[in-house]
Amino acid sequence: MKGFNILRNTLLASVTSVLLLSTAHADDALKMDLTVNQVIKNAEGKISYVPVRTAPKGTVIQYKANYLNTINKDIQDLAVVLPIPANMTFTGEASPASAQASTDGKNYMDMPLMRKVNGKMVKIPFSEYRTLRWNIKLLPAQKTAAVSLNTIVE
Template sequence: MKSFQFLRHALIATTVSACLINISYAADSLKMQLQANKIVKTADGKVSYIAASNAQKGETIQYRATYTNVIDQSINDVAVTLPIPTNMVFTGETKPNSAQATIDGKNYADMPLMRKVDGKIVKVPLSEYKALRWNIKLLPANKSADVSLNTTVN
């Protein structure tokens, strides 16, 4: 039961954060739908996605946001952000793979994130990533764009 409540709270927090993007668009021209799906490998090695009503430690959850332009004109340069829920660790897998990441919620950079440690440039651990951002260059009228990131339950 704890895992279900956690997942529900994480999904709500992610939805609220992602919906804040809509504030910058007049007349609600951009709608967002968020799905959380557990990634399961079938016996024949194929990948299956099932609604994540609960998740246990170590399971992989994909957060997929569909952004739909609901007006009759194109929208240019839409920046969309998905936070990585607390108690989840980003796996490094995104679609599209053009996402930028942040460890502080303010400064975004291309992945992998790098920093200097003892005079050497090293990769920032994925466990420190807090959110991802994509720039949708063009979203035509009445069309949709999907972004997703995979996480593991910590």
């Protein structure tokens, strides 16, 4: 059933991103393509990405969204959001690294997220991160911007 969860969560991530974007721009201004790949590191440390539909617990999965500006006009100050799917834990790896994170999908801060515990500031565990947001200052006409995050199957 893990495969079902990955596919279902991929669709949820896709729908969430599109809904958030369509509130700021015309529905046809941006096209989003979401890919789901297993992250594989070989003995020499080289990383490769292999499309995946199912994966066992502990597998590192990358969600990558490519946003294409389909109009003949630049888009400025674009915010794109990717949720961290259920049954997945964020690894702390995001690209671009300028991503902000949220534990509630509403309030975003620079990573690492912090909170006060017994009077001391401590890092919030990645397992509590629910969404990441990237602020793209400029997406030129007919160009693409890519964002990605890595997760581990729980």
